[in-house]
Amino acid sequence: xxxxxxxxxxxxxxxxxxxxxxxxxxxxxxxxxxxxxxxxxxxxxxxxxxxxxxxxxxxxxxxxxxxxxxxxxxxxxxxxxxxxxxxxxxxxxxxxxxxxxxxxxxxxxxxxxxxxxxxxxxxxxxxxxxxxxxxxxxxxxxxxxxxxxxxxxxxxxxxxxxxxxxxxxxxxxxxxxxxxxxxxxxxxxxxxxxxxxxxxxxxxxxxxxxxxxxxxxxxxxxxxxxxxxxxxxxxxxxxxxxxxxxxxxxxxxxxxxxxxxxxxxxxxxxxxxxxxxxxxxxxxxxxxxxxxxxxxxxxxxxxxxxxxxxxxxxxxxxxxxxxxxxxxxxxxxxxxxxxxx
Amino acid sequence: xxxxxxxxxxxxxxxxxxxxxxxxxxxxxxxxxxxxxxxxxxxxxxxxxxxxxxxxxxxxxxxxxxxxxxxxxxxxxxxxxxxxxxxxxxxxxxxxxxxxxxxxxxxxxxxxxxxxxxxxxxxxxxxxxxxxxxxxxxxxxxxxxxxxxxxxxxxxxxxxxxxxxxxx
Numbered sequence: 001x002x003x004x005x006x007x008x009x010x011x012x013x014x015x016x017x018x019x020x021x022x023x024x025x026x027x028x029x030x031x032x033x034x035x036x037x038x039x040x041x042x043x044x045x046x047x048x049x050x051x052x053x054x055x056x057x058x059x060x061x062x063x064x065x066x067x068x069x070x071x072x073x074x075x076x077x078x079x080x081x082x083x084x085x086x087x088x089x090x091x092x093x094x095x096x097x098x099x100x101x102x103x104x105x106x107x108x109x110x111x112x113x114x115x116x117x118x119x120x121x122x123x124x125x126x127x128x129x130x131x132x133x134x135x136x137x138x139x140x141x142x143x144x145x146x147x148x149x150x151x152x153x154x155x156x157x158x159x160x161x162x163x164x165x166x167x168x169x170x171x172x173x174x175x176x177x178x179x180x181x182x183x184x185x186x187x188x189x190x191x192x193x194x195x196x197x198x199x200x201x202x203x204x205x206x207x208x209x210x211x212x213x214x215x216x217x218x219x220x221x222x223x224x225x226x227x228x229x230x231x232x233x234x235x236x237x238x239x240x241x242x243x244x245x246x247x248x249x250x251x252x253x254x255x256x257x258x259x260x261x262x263x264x265x266x267x268x269x270x271x272x273x274x275x276x277x278x279x280x281x282x283x284x285x286x287x288x289x290x291x292x293x294x295x296x297x298x299x300x301x302x303x304x305x306x307x308x309x310x311x312x313x314x315x316x317x318x319x320x321x322x323x324x325x326x327x328x329x330x331x332x333x334x335x336x337x338x339x340x341x
Numbered sequence: 342x343x344x345x346x347x348x349x350x351x352x353x354x355x356x357x358x359x360x361x362x363x364x365x366x367x368x369x370x371x372x373x374x375x376x377x378x379x380x381x382x383x384x385x386x387x388x389x390x391x392x393x394x395x396x397x398x399x400x401x402x403x404x405x406x407x408x409x410x411x412x413x414x415x416x417x418x419x420x421x422x423x424x425x426x427x428x429x430x431x432x433x434x435x436x437x438x439x440x441x442x443x444x445x446x447x448x449x450x451x452x453x454x455x456x457x458x459x460x461x462x463x464x465x466x467x468x469x470x471x472x473x474x475x476x477x478x479x480x481x482x483x484x485x486x487x488x489x490x491x492x493x494x495x496x497x498x499x500x501x502x503x504x505x506x507x508x509x
Contacts, residue, residue: 013344082370084371085370085371085374115393116393116466116467116468117393117394117397117468120394120397120401120468121397123401124397124398124400124401124404124405125400126405127400127401127404127405127406127409128404130405130409131374131377131404131408131409131412134409134412134413134416135374135412137416138370138412138416146416149416150413150416150417153409153412153413157405157409160405177468
């Protein structure tokens, strides 16, 4: 039973519909909480308080107010923009982020689609995000948008290589693309998780994957696609209101995708850290989301700590440091898998 | 009609419709983005044939690689989207000839092949057998393809570096 909804409703139309909408029910509150966390964490890191008044207690209602404001804003379409592509781009970017949720095993009892090629599928559908961003940048008919879109495409295409190679190392160890199998291979206490050296080299793999995944979410220190001090806002300069909110939501959805993939591949996914204690279908979702949120917190932490890379430094890091290390790492892991038999 | 048929016809219409868009679009950017739906529709048809590995590879390579490069190229070329498509008999002849030969071959294959109507085969795992075959029976074509890709990679690096060496 990998999907309790299709188990109860049958795998027909209604079961498929409900189980494909369920991740959206998670993304909305998750995005609101993460927006608030980002406001508060960035404020405290800069020795400020951040929002304190909206909703009385530490400004907890600030993201609600922000979203309400965004939805009320006028939907502006620039006269010189290409209307069809301009309207399609935010949807495509969000579809690319959201499609990845189909293969994320939230708990032993819930995975949108328990396909054999889960992680391969997640890597593949992220290509839609690149195209959506290129579409947004070109159709806005604005030089900042276009430059931002070009930078994004160059960055995402470059960093896909070390991140895919890092994922491949884990796939070699487990012998399956299925993310439920990857979780099952790390069952037991937390020292069985791949990151803690049940297999050698996988800690290095995690570091490579985490750095590459930071670049894939377009956030500082890899935020040259939007670099507000150079490009206003990059590819979404011209967008306002609801359409801008879509880009925003897609960014947060994407942050959780890479965090969830990292926690499945290296931190045991839905496994409880304490062996069989506190494990089960609902606890599984709790552990996966908690692990994902810790990694999201680290992403926020790094964003507000590190300065932005220059374009050449960005390419240098990907092609001359991460990719060679990922290749050596894959060779070492492969050798170890073969020698172990 | 069950869900399988409805999905099949929906994706078939998407694939063919967007392919027509690619061919007849006057705007080269529209043509490139229509190609996205063609590739995606073809991947969906692969999924309906239980060829999941090919389907995902199709999205990864064609959408994530080829199409991003095409769009990138169009964007880097100034005013490529305003190029007038030139017409005339001399320009019309070679494409008609090539298209005619390809269409003739395809129709020939279509009419001579027997199409046994089999029921839906149960889904089988594809990734593991494909990997095993690539490392055993088809290891030579596999290595040849990787050498070809390596040559293309080195060629791209040489073209990109030419300016620098000339200056020195």
